[in-house]
Amino acid sequence: MFRKILIANRGEIAVRIIRTCRKLGIKTVAVYSEPDIESQHVTYADEAYHIGPGQPSESYLNIPKVVKVAKTSRVEAVHPGYGFLAENPEFARGCEEAGLVFIGPRSKILASAANKFESKETAQRAGVPIIPGSKLEIEKVEEAEAEANRLGFPILVKASYGGGGRGMRIVKTARELRRAFGLAASEAEVAFGRSELYLEKHLKNPRHIEVQIIVGPRGRLVQLGERECSLQRRHQKILEETPAPCLDSAARKRLVSMALKIAKATRYENAGTVEFVRSEQGDFYYMEINKRIQVEHLISEMVTGVDIVEQQIRIAYGDGLGLSQEEVQFNGAAMNCRINAEDPSRNFAPAPGRIEEFVPPAGPGIRVDTALFNGMVVPEYYDSLIAKIASHGRTRDEAIQRLKGALSETIIAGIETTIPVHQTILEDEGFVGGDYHTQLLDNKISAWDFSPHVSEEEIAMLHLTLNYPSSRRDKIQLQASQSKWRTNPQIQPTPRKPLFVEGL
């Protein structure tokens, strides 16, 4: 096994990878940007090196710097985590050229699927349906109009070069197309440097379902079931669960066989996720393959007991696939809440800042993946995901009830988080019924009240605590001293839209 690996990431996923390395007896090297110097991934690693200032482009995205640290610290392999350089073919090539094992698919596989059309054509050749769409890069609006009429409205306008929701627009009628096309093209130009667009048939109330696969040498392959990721806010996943509550065993079989076809047709390597859209009619369409460990991988781990990060490392080392499909048992249901440092009562404004108190939940069926600790500062430079709180139960209902208990136990004081959103979701009839789609949250969220609920009892106690005679003396003393509590700035930002909607 590897003696030492570098983890080219930060936060909860870096800590999570270190945990598997400790289990396997592998030494770890962390890298950190200036604001991350006191992070948990730095002190949990055996070694840690500074790679630049807070801006990701100058640190966690700085390929030469990361490769240099890997070489000087004499690691044998590099784990990229998710986001940052995880699916960057140049980084994978940089590692390969420096004699380092990149823990993930080889650079040429990352590069080949960077062009999403090639990937879709491969899927079609393999007999896996894709969403009807324009196959070419469209530069002129007239061309778009012809293609749109062929496909039929509503359609989705998407950027040819670039991912996620950036430049994406739903167009319901022919009348709207010209304006939407222009806006999307200029947005794509700004975001990705290329203005080409393409069109896709827009499905009403689709579901986003993905299949976790692990591919060993010579195409040997296991699948760890599907994950239902339809609970999204503005195309960003909020809560994931497995198994998907809408699938019967026939549909599941069909879905999984499509995922395996894609894996084989693309000659995929290592752990990956095959993403599908499911229409209201129950048809699956292949979307893309995610070539990395994903944020929500933990729910598949919880129902199968398979450590996906361990499998990634073993395959990269050349140990081959450590398990057969027959050995994979699926037990119960698991569900994950992404806890973000965002203020849901102020339109999900970013909420970086100091963690005054962190009490994680615990008990039967609960798993927490995080790098939070008391007194740490959540920096403003990075993704707002600060913790994953997940539950496992013998049934979906048990997982839901456990998750509700866990969220009610959790204390994250000092910054605002999306815990109230998850608490609302877990009480929502549509969600509890299992019958939901990617629009559920965006349809409902504006009607939900996320200002933290305070009961009359709590108000009475707050009042009494403030005004208790013996407290008063302290109060006066305290007023004289400097406070670490800043009042909220008068001018509050309004989040416009996510920058990178990577669907991590």
Added chain:
Amino acid sequence: MFRKILIANRGEIAVRIIRTCRKLGIKTVAVYSEPDIESQHVTYADEAYHIGPGQPSESYLNIPKVVKVAKTSRVEAVHPGYGFLAENPEFARGCEEAGLVFIGPRSKILASAANKFESKETAQRAGVPIIPGSKLEIEKVEEAEAEANRLGFPILVKASYGGGGRGMRIVKTARELRRAFGLAASEAEVAFGRSELYLEKHLKNPRHIEVQIIVGPRGRLVQLGERECSLQRRHQKILEETPAPCLDSAARKRLVSMALKIAKATRYENAGTVEFVRSEQGDFYYMEINKRIQVEHLISEMVTGVDIVEQQIRIAYGDGLGLSQEEVQFNGAAMNCRINAEDPSRNFAPAPGRIEEFVPPAGPGIRVDTALFNGMVVPEYYDSLIAKIASHGRTRDEAIQRLKGALSETIIAGIETTIPVHQTILEDEGFVGGDYHTQLLDNKISAWDFSPHVSEEEIAMLHLTLNYPSSRRDKIQLQASQSKWRTNPQIQPTPRKPLFVEGL
């Protein structure tokens, strides 16, 4: 389902029971002694009531008080947890007479098995072997000598009325018997008010293995496999695991069928544990049945996914057994460390005190059951168990490696704990090889060094932190202020022996 139940316990087990109640939508009522007023079980419960001072006899063991709180708070049932009143037939009867459901076996079943001879005779009639022993209560040493000669040395002298290790003595030769008998009799008299003793054949290097059973109405029954609890220090369990590493499937089948025979012969009800001793030759002998939830129940939950506390509550409510044996799947291996507030470097002296910092471990396969939080005070009145840190893996080796990682992550500052003991055990060849018995720890522990390991690097950093120029100024300021750090008292106590060796 019950609307509201009272939990007649404290600490981690009270919190753990509240978690299951929350899952089931049952309101909870906690009780607390004076030093426990700020405990987690008090604030996690929906209601909490004071039941007396710190001494257990005046609070958690005060039957009239607990029953009164249950009645005035209008609960429908009472969960006793483990220890305290858990197996007290008078308490169960008190609940029954007050119209409350006692969550556990009915009082008459608790009472009938209070006499361990009756229980052993029942076992023999059911065809389950027991350790050869004297059947009667022995009052005279001459009688003991006759019985001892019949059984053959070495023998074990035990108190007829009383549990665990109190009054227990191993006698290797006839010469030692007279003295040992006298000492044991007076110890038993002091501890239990009855001086009668009995003798048992002493097995060399035995293992302690138990089977978790759940019995529903009309004797419907499931078993959740065995737990290996041989890792003991002075007859107190330290670390438990499942499955038992020494058993092949034939032996496991034999063991389980014996446990089921005992359950049927004693007409047992609700969740319970059938305890066996396994000789070096691989023979099982029935010991006793524990009529409560046990400390180590969590490892059976981890491998089966069954919430044992939920099953206890459902059966008590009359819902019946919620699962069949066919539905119980056994997945992988799980292992639990009992973290005690004891100082292993000072002969396991009790270490109550204030928790200055608590950071629990987390990540794949880790479960923590505790009521610890930052700033709490561990009182001196109760059992020293403050946390259970358990791991689950696809294999025993994975569970061990994960547990090692979890212990290295855990921070409990302010008091001493047994974490260093567990870290030593997990590196011990005998334990890792799976070939151990109840004497392993007592044989080895005196040779182990539990003074916390401090590396040269840490010393260098401690020195530099203390002497850094800009720190020095703070140091002077700090010296002037009152300190919350008491230096250790000059006179250190030496723990003599555990008071109640209940084998919880």
Added chain:
Amino acid sequence: MSKDSNQIHRLTVSGKTWLVTELDRKNMVQRVEVDDEELSIRILKEPSVDQPNLLASIAGRVFIGKLEESGEGSGYVVRLNGRLFKISLEGGQQKAQNSGAIAAVLGPMVITAPMSGRIVSLKASPELLVHEGEPIAVLEAMKMENEIAAPKTGTVREVYVKPGALVKAGDRLCLII
């Protein structure tokens, strides 16, 4: 405590204001009215210098309250069962609204960055007329773009940052008169 009896307190927590009136206190039971609901608080342990926690129960539920530190102005932070609450006394919310209104009348106002981040785009330019609520800048933080809206109608007099600039919370962005 007696001096405050029957006086109405205005507590603002999470943007909502409650009216709290202390009624009578007998032995260790304090009655309190919150909006129109009457509650009995049983004091279990009074705070002291050594033990600053106030322990009390309402309908059986036990609460542990502690005054943590006072914030700026009329703000306080209270820890209740581990959770931190920021509290304004005497109708803090209203006051904030008033001060905004006053600023709109009084004139010059420096707009500062509400959080650290990068200026993605800047609509404010000297002599531009802006209306209250109109976006004047977009700040990127945590991979999200956040619009900064004009808090008042007026004319941009000075702009202190350029697009692409990194700013810290509190840095000046522009001046509106």
Added chain:
Amino acid sequence: MSKDSNQIHRLTVSGKTWLVTELDRKNMVQRVEVDDEELSIRILKEPSVDQPNLLASIAGRVFIGKLEESGEGSGYVVRLNGRLFKISLEGGQQKAQNSGAIAAVLGPMVITAPMSGRIVSLKASPELLVHEGEPIAVLEAMKMENEIAAPKTGTVREVYVKPGALVKAGDRLCLII
């Protein structure tokens, strides 16, 4: 820092004493000798009033150190990567041993309870001769019985507690002269 250079410090942690000598410091690299091992500490961030943490790395491993509070006498508490260490400077262990020895010579000594608990049995009685290390009382705490041994050889002069009594840490048990 320079004034301490080449001076030997004695650090006692968890009952073990180390000899620490500061060697030279170049730029941000401080060389230190711990017993006979030489270590290079790279300072990553110096402590300040606002940011009291000292950040440094040894052979790549990053440490975060913070002087928490001073204890009594020569004791300090340092937090290192979240863990708390109690440290005595200048050979604290030896000092403790000495003070024990001195007490044995000097005479009267009040024995106090090392922790709260219940006196299960009491061997000390007035005028009883006790030898160092001999048990004088058994204290029950956390369901365990703990022997309290005589710290010196002498005669019990007074006994302040009775069997069955509840005592707090620091309560007087008896006087040995």
